[in-house]
Amino acid sequence: MDGNDSIDREKILAALVPLVESEVPELSETQPDTTASSEPVLREIRPRQILGPVPKPNILSAVHTWLSHRNLSLEDLQTGIGLCRILELEDNPPEGFRAGYNLFREGAVFMNISPENVPSLLDIRLQRNWPKLLCCVAHVASHKDQEEWDACLEAAGATHPSNWRDVMRNExxxxxxxxxxxxxxxxxxxxxxxxxxxxxxxxxxxxxxxxxxxxxxxxxxxxxxxxxxxxxxxxxxxxxxxxxxxxxxxxxxxxxxxxxxxxxxxxxxxxxxxxxxxxxxxxxxxxxxxxxxxxxxxxxxxxxxxxxxxxxxxxxxxxxxxxxxxxxxxxxxxxxxxxxxxxxxxxxxxxxxxxxxxxxxxxxxxxxxxxxxxxxxxxxxxxxxxxxxxxxxxxxxxxxxxxxxxxxxxxxxxxxxxxxxxxxxxxxxxxxxxxxxxEDFQLVPTPSKKWWEQYVVIGIAALLLSRLQ
CATH class of the missing domain: 3.40.50.300 (P-loop containing nucleotide triphosphate hydrolases)
Structure with missing residues (x-):
């Protein structure tokens, strides 16, 4: 890999699931001590407000509908050719994933999509940050045909995300x-x-x-x-x-x-x-x-x-x-x-x-x-x-x-x-x-023996008793 594709460990850890900034804390993470592996890792879920009904379909459904109109699926986003098909750049299909990704990124920059909302090569290659990818596709859809994209949003009951963090909130x-x-x-x-x-x-x-x-x-x-x-x-x-x-x-x-x-x-x-x-x-x-x-x-x-x-x-x-x-x-x-x-x-x-x-x-x-x-x-x-x-x-x-x-x-x-x-x-x-x-039912805390081992023990005990008699 070249220098542009090198892995920055801190950026990778930070990009796995970014925290959503909010006045009221949504999640409180208890980070474990890596030196004490015996302690459980707890992910706390604290209520923000009284829970209402399950939220309406989010941006995922709208993106899926927009892609289906072009005979595309979410799996197609994982290839360089699929990324180029979203931008309708199919005259000279790229050879290899990196070439397709670079062409896709250039097209996103041309559409004035914020670099913050464009996934990196590893985000797509390792399927690491779907919110950012979905947000980028949403902005591409809005740039291509605003009326069609608005119809997809209305059918899904979603709103257009201003940035990729908006995609995470409903999830x-x-x-x-x-x-x-x-x-x-x-x-x-x-x-x-x-x-x-x-x-x-x-x-x-x-x-x-x-x-x-x-x-x-x-x-x-x-x-x-x-x-x-x-x-x-x-x-x-x-x-x-x-x-x-x-x-x-x-x-x-x-x-x-x-x-x-x-x-x-x-x-x-x-x-x-x-x-x-x-x-x-x-x-x-x-x-x-x-x-x-x-x-x-x-x-x-x-x-x-x-x-x-x-x-x-x-x-x-x-x-x-x-x-x-x-x-x-x-x-x-x-x-x-x-x-x-x-x-x-x-x-x-x-x-x-x-x-x-x-x-x-x-x-x-x-x-x-x-x-x-x-x-x-x-x-x-x-x-x-x-x-x-x-x-x-x-x-x-x-x-x-x-x-x-x-x-x-x-x-x-x-x-x-x-x-x-x-x-x-x-x-x-x-x-x-x-x-x-x-009520206090628990499964057997220790592994049970093989079924034939019990008969072997009974047979040996019977043999010893017969000899004693």
């Missing part, structure tokens, strides 16, 4: 509101175990639940322009920002010794008024493919062995298990294998506090099946797989989720094809799961 408001609903149901302290196979969308699901929709996904480096490789420094920065600690809670300081990838169990703590929500995201617990880019480079990663995860969660008290899987790529074999591993960690009692979340629920079914029949059949396969793991287990609730922008926004919430508000559906299942069993 933080909505995130506070949903976090409070979860905290109200969960009580003073609740721990969520988030499990699932690699790529199922565990981190993205938590972002949806907490309405942090403008933040990047858990694996920023999975996007890569096919014409150009990531540099070593870009790859290093992407690896450091993969997890809950760096993605969902961006003000957590990035340290040099932060574990990369999903090699370790991720712990995050969120303080909502007087309640604390803890999230424990378990890794794949096995070998998985991890595609670094769209070329021919494929890396095999050991995403945390079962023994490592067992050691991490030993003594951890949990209240709810969120088992995340993909609806469109559901595999019964891998699903049952993962459920058995989680069962070994927390015992059979976890089935009474489990919620299965099927992501990518806005996908099109394969073959000639209708969407309703396809979804019904996939849920049937999920329930059959759970029964094969434990035949006497309870009926586990299944919730459909869609974490991308493909879902339409209605009253500030994403809806599925049939109009279902899946966040409300999840909250309903969460309330029911927390009512199951005793």
């Amino acid at each position: 933080r408001w909505q995130g506070d509101e949903i976090a409070r609903q979860i905290a109200t149901l969960a009580g003073s302290h609740c721990t969520f175990i988030v499990a699932g196979t690699q790529g199922s969308g565990k981190s993205a699901t938590l972002q949806t639940l907490l309405s942090r929709t403008l933040l990047p996904p858990s694996n920023p480096f999975t996007f890569h322009d096919p014409h150009e490789r990531m540099s070593e420094s870009e790859q290093l920065e992407a690896d450091k920002r993969r997890h809950l600690a760096a993605v969902n809670w961006p003000n957590f300081p990035i340290s040099d010794n932060m574990p990369f990838g999903s090699m370790k169990t991720d712990f995050a703590h969120v303080k909502v008024d007087d309640a604390v929500l803890s999230f424990v995201e378990l890794p794949e617990m096995g070998v998985a493919f991890d595609e670094v880019n769209n070329n021919e480079d494929v890396v095999y990663l050991e995403h945390g062995t079962f023994e490592e995860v067992m050691q991490d969660v030993q003594g951890e008290n949990a209240h709810v298990v969120l088992l995340v899987e993909r609806l469109d790529e559901f595999c019964e074999t891998s699903f049952r294998s993962h459920v058995r591993k989680v069962r070994r960690l927390f015992g059979n009692e976890m089935f009474y506090r489990m919620i299965v979340i099927l992501t990518h629920a806005h996908s099109h079914p394969t073959g000639e099946l209708s969407y309703e029949i396809w979804v019904f059949d996939q849920i049937r396969r999920v329930r059959e797989s759970l029964r094969k793991v434990w035949k006497r287990g309870p009926k586990v609730p299944v919730v459909l989720f869609e974490n991308s922008e493909r879902c339409p926004l209605i009253n500030g919430r994403r809806r599925l094809r049939d109009g279902t508000d899946f966040v409300d559906q999840f909250l309903s299942c969460l309330e029911q799961a927390l009512k199951e069993g005793e």
Whole structure:
């Protein structure tokens, strides 16, 4: 990389999620001491005023509508060619991401867009600062056709942002509101175990639940322009920002010794008024493919062995298990294998506090099946797989989720094809799961033994008794 693309560490940390300046403090961050890793990282959410209804659709919906009129999507913003198509500069398409970005930046300067509202190369390359990118596209849309852009704003119930900080305000408001609903149901302290196979969308699901929709996904480096490789420094920065600690809670300081990838169990703590929500995201617990880019480079990663995860969660008290899987790529074999591993960690009692979340629920079914029949059949396969793991287990609730922008926004919430508000559906299942069993119910704090180990102990005891007689 040249000097213009060099990474300034302080600027990177400051640009992850900028604080919104306001007379009344919205958020109060408790920065942890990096030398004392045992202390939990708490993100405090304090009420600004009496909470009203969920805010109207924000600038994200308006930008999505404007792009759809040009047969573009938000994913197209991540390529140099897509950026140039926004400015209608398609006569000589650029070769490579940097060339397209430089052309886009020159066009933004020509439109008199403030440099403060133009994302940097790394902001787009690593999907690091969506608010700034959305604000820049909003100003481009306003410059291209003011009447069309005003119509998009009116349809979305949004106002034109003067700067990129205006894009963040609604997201933080909505995130506070949903976090409070979860905290109200969960009580003073609740721990969520988030499990699932690699790529199922565990981190993205938590972002949806907490309405942090403008933040990047858990694996920023999975996007890569096919014409150009990531540099070593870009790859290093992407690896450091993969997890809950760096993605969902961006003000957590990035340290040099932060574990990369999903090699370790991720712990995050969120303080909502007087309640604390803890999230424990378990890794794949096995070998998985991890595609670094769209070329021919494929890396095999050991995403945390079962023994490592067992050691991490030993003594951890949990209240709810969120088992995340993909609806469109559901595999019964891998699903049952993962459920058995989680069962070994927390015992059979976890089935009474489990919620299965099927992501990518806005996908099109394969073959000639209708969407309703396809979804019904996939849920049937999920329930059959759970029964094969434990035949006497309870009926586990299944919730459909869609974490991308493909879902339409209605009253500030994403809806599925049939109009279902899946966040409300999840909250309903969460309330029911927390009512199951005793009030002070906690999952087994220490990993349970394998089922055959108990029979071995009984057999040895019987043999010793027979010899004594």
